Amino acid sequence: MSKKFLFVNENIFTFNSGTEFSAMNRIKLFKQNNVDAKIVTRNYNPSLHQEIQKYGIADDDIINMYDYFQGEMGPKKHHEYLRYSNLVDKHEYKINGVDNNKSYIEKLGQRVAKVSIFPLTVGEIGNVDYYDNFGNVSSRDVFDYRGFKSKTIYMHPDGNVGHELVLNKAGDPVMEITHMNIGEQLMPTMYKLLNYKGKTFRFNTEDELYTFFLNEISDKDTVIINDRPSLTVSVGEVKATKHKYQIMHNEHTEDPAQAGNPKAKLFDNLTPLFDNYQNSYEGVITPTEAQRNDLAKRYPKMNFYSIFDAAIFEMHKPASDVTNHEITYMGRVFRDKNVAELISIIPAVKQTIPDVHLTMMGYFESAQFKNELDEIIKQLDVVDNVSMIDYKTGQDKQNVLEKTRVLVQSSKGEGLSMALIEGLAYGIPEVAYDVNYGPNEIIDNDKNGSLIESGDLGKFASQVIDILDNDEKHKQQSEHAIEKADKFSADNVMKQWNQFFETI
Template sequence: MSKKFLFVNENIFTFNSGTEFSAMNRIKLFKQNNVDAKIVTRNFNPSLHQEIKKYGIDDDDIINMYDYFQGEMGPKKHHEYLRYSNLVDKHEYKIDGVDNNKSYIEKLGQRVAKVSIFPLTVGEIGNVDYYDNFGNVASRDVFDYRGFKSKEIYMHPDGQIGHELVFNKAGQPVMEITHMNIGDQVLPTMFKLLNYKGNIYRFNTEDELYSFFLNEISDKDTVIINDRPSLTAAVGNVNNTKHKYQIMHNEHTEDASQAGNPNAKLFDNLNPLFDNYQNSYAGVITPTQAQSNDLQKRYPKMNFYSIFDSAILEIHNPVANVTNHEITYMGRIFRDKNVAELISIIPAVKQTIPDVHLTMMGYFESAQFKNELEEIIKQLNVQDSVSMIDYKTGKDKQNVLEKTRVLVQSSKGEGLSMALIEGLQYGIPEVAYDVNYGPNEIIDDDKNGYLVESGDLGKFASRVIDVLGNDEKHQQFSNHAIEKADKFSAENVMKQWNQFFETI
């Protein structure tokens, strides 16, 4: 196929949502099938090439906008160790190592800078904060994981950012970013490319720069698939290709139960797409046919396509005879995921299954929300029966799932649910609310799990008990889960993509 695909996103984070996981899953699927594709990210991220390694993404699978203008898109080739760096003239300055995470630089007994070691490295430079005569941070050097100074940040006396310079590996500035007061906030107001192809270019916003960048790496055979509604305008303003698609990962209405109602309120972040940029996009890709059908009724002039937003790339043989009573929630631990209800069913389950244990694995909306959940756990007196752990990857996540007897989900709305799909590949029976759109695509009620009417906590608890306490039923459900996994296999999801390719 002559087309090349760009999966547009903001970033690959330390803690990612299903949106980023979907894009990373897709890039692996396309590579397996020899389809030319890249993840394309907007945000400045000195840790990017460190983060992607955790998820099995190669350096040449991704193009970052700042990397591109810095002319540095390759892998790590250099380790910039503080002790051996030219940053410090050892004849004039003393390095005072505090611990493994930071050192101070001193001259004649006066502290002039603090060096923060790059996370998950030994002695490599991360940030360097330079102090003025009053001990305030006057400027900061930001080093890339790959071992070069990537940015200088100059501070106002109150600590807010005033000006930034972005550098290439040779130490030449390639971009200026100006910050000014907008209302009561200091925000970036100009992005200037310096000597880019012999010219200077000015942009008012990062998204305007991003549109320019996407035009630079696109041509008429480029297919742009935008994963982030926040980037709808930036992609919509790209004019070098007409092949632009918005991919959706979630339900589209604030009340998921009203998703089929053409007058139901959309999530605000979708308004730009449907109100302002309909004509800029060739179509919208949804994870389920049901959502495509609902949106088609609402927007009859738009093209909608249905492609699962996650493929099972490998099957893990279920651990034989999972006899513990471990249930697991995996995903964002946010209010909109309704996770407090999972905690609230534990006392009822304990009455029949005294040693039941719920593990909630994910990253938290906020420290405050984590505290609220911990307070609920205390009030219900289930401290020994509920654990909340950070999101795991690789072998650590596999260890959790292999010990899981039931995977649970209590969200009121979904686009598909990558977590439930991932559960299938481990043969884990699942219990979830029967909501728009994903759970009923994944769970066949009373075959590989149970679908429960949204909000029916008593029924949810009884269904969990039914699977936990019945070894024969658990084995039957587990077998059906493995069978169901075929629906989301790499081969079947790629068939959906190939059908989509034929429409381009």
């Protein structure tokens, strides 16, 4: 097909949610099937081309707005090592290495700058803070992972940002960002594109600039799929193409149990789409038929499509080989994921299976929330039975899942659940609440796991015990999980996309 697809996102972060993982999964699926597609990100991120390597995303699979205006969208070709950089005239300045993470630049014994080394590199420049005569940071140079100075930030004496210059590789300013106090909050108030196609353009917000950028890279054959509700307005204002779609990754109502009620309160971030920009989008893509049907009843004039938001590309060592008592939760460790309930079932499980162990793998809402979970673990006397680890990728994640006997999920609402789908690829039996939406698309009750009424902790614990303590049942459920994985295979998910392509 002649269409070009753009998957619109804010960023690819160090710690990503299911939204970013879905977009990265989709770009791999489209690339495998020779469909022209790019992930398109808004945020300035000097680490972007480093981050995407962790997820197997190529440099030419992604277009970042700032990269585009800098004219630097390619891969890393240069390593800007501090020791060999032209940044420092070695005849006048001395480099005083403090540790592997930072060095000071000194002249005649006076400290004039601090160089922070780019994370996960050896000796490559990250940020350079320049000091005034009073020791205050007067400006900061920000280096891109690809080895060039990408931005200069000018500071007020109180440490607040005054304005920023975004630079191309030659060091020429391509954008100026002005900051001012709005009430008591310092905020960017103007984005100025400098000499872009011979003209200067001014924008009040980054989202307005993003709309301009999307228009620049789109034409009538472009299909924009917006992953982020926060970018609904930016995409809705694009005029270069009419083919614009919002893809849902979560339930749409604040109370997931009320998702089928047309009068239930929507999440606030969805009100721009459904209240103001219905006519700007050709449709909405949901990961389940159930959500599509519920939204179609609520908004009968809109077009809705159902496509799974994750595909399985390969199967792994089946969990039927696992003989330990390891339970795993994989995902965001946030309050809205209800993860404290997973910890609370462990004492009951421990009574029957003393060596049960729960691994919670993900990134945390905050240090405070992690501390709260630690306190719950101590209070319940399960310190030896629960571990909390950062989110893993690649082989590190595979090592965790290959040792998992049961995958658990306690959220009160979902879009589909990439974690549960991934569990199928390892043949892992799963236990989750039967909520809107997704778990009942993935788990066939008593076949490849158990669906539990939301909040029934006793039933949740007993089902986990039943799988952990019964090798024959675990083997049967693992085999069913492997069979169920075919539903979400790359081939089957691509069939859904091909049916969607026919409607464009």
